[in-house]
Amino acid sequence: MARRPCLVAPDSFKGTSTAAQVAAAIGRGLEAAGEPPPDLCPLADGGEGTLAVLLTALGGSTGGARVSGPLGAPLHAGYALVEDGGTAIVEVAAASGLGLVPEEARGPDAAWEASTRGTGELIVAAARAGAEVVLVAAGGSATSDGGAGAIAAIEEAGGLGHAKLVVLCDVRTPYERCAEVFGPQKGADPATVDRLRARLDAHAVALPQDPRGVPLSGAAGGLAGGLWAAFGAHLEPGAPFVLDAVGYDERMRAAQAVVLGEGRLDAQTLQGKIVGEAATRARQAGVPCHAIVGEDALEPFGHRIVDVHVVREATTLAEIEAAAASLAGVL
Incomplete structure (x- = not known):
């Protein structure tokens, strides 16, 4: 009886390889080790890379527009x-x-000035x-x-007509909490985080609804909450x-x-990230689950929660391919 193929379902290795590139490398490694051609299923968690994943899975077309970048x-x-x-x-x-935003331009000033106008x-x-329906993949901002910038751009354009937003x-x-949690990643120092928090609070009060306390509303620096408050956007976990x-x-x-x-692989994997969600579903279905990651920083207790049987570390596509080949003996 022929062996069933593996399902290869990676997220991107952000900053190095797309989900599709990682999936292809894992697939090559498995086949080189004698496994049947796998089912390649690149994934994303609702942030950067989501467009490519959904377009590949669903088919469709692309368009584009001239917009304002984050610094104008x-x-x-x-x-x-x-x-x-x-x-x-x-x-x-x-x-x-x-x-x-170029590395040399990042810092407190850029963190303060960066706008979502182009997204709007x-x-x-x-x-x-x-x-x-417009799906807004809110991540990597x-x-x-x-x-505020996106809302202004949409209002200046006369609104969205009958289109609905899903974030x-x-x-x-x-x-x-988005300023204190994510502001430093975007170049904000402690003083700028305080300024951002105050500005976000003032913006929340001025909106038709107050997004503070709404689950998921801090995605993309509060863009999710702003679109929810201004246009009734539906907020949905991306994974x-x-x-x-x-x-x-x-x-x-x-x-x-x-x-x-x-x-x-770290604590955030357990907080709604795509790999944690996918592993949980595999565990519940009784399907063995393995992982290839750039870095395994998950504590032993976290490993028990995720229940990934074997974890291999690899960074380059060549290393990922070799790591996949090494998994063949434990599948």
């Missing part, structure tokens, strides 16, 4: 149209991402392309403006949404084992 310089950003154009996918990282402009462009959130942090969209459960149950991957 114009740039071209893309969006995707899926489900016959009825749904658009916009990534915050494409218009307002930290990766768009990109949402408007996607809605004008005919989308009835350079911003902590509570969505895919890669973190559970509420609006009122479960993506897993359902790519048919993960059915594909996982058809596999002999699952091989996951991400850049760093």
